[in-house]
Amino acid sequence: MRRAFDLDILRCPRCAGRMQLIATIDDPAVIQRILAHLGLPCAREDPQPPLPLTATAAEQPALSSVTV
Helix, strand or coil, rough: CHHHHHHHCCCCCCCCCCCCCCCCCCCCHHHHHHHHHHCCCCCCCCCCCCCEEEEEEEECCCCCCCCC
16 A cells, blocks of 8 residues: 555554554454444445447457557
8 A cells, every 4th residue: 555555554543653453354254243233334236247348340440550
């Protein structure tokens, strides 16, 4: 996060002190229980499938520098 966004995620937003990472939670069942306890949605909606390509090869512009 620091390299990409110049954001220090371990900087305390209240006092600007240094925080320590003490645990990570990656068990989906535990995450769902925490979110339910906080009253937050437990599941995201499934992503929509990609739209089908409708242009045929004849309709697409030719690339002059590409040889097949």
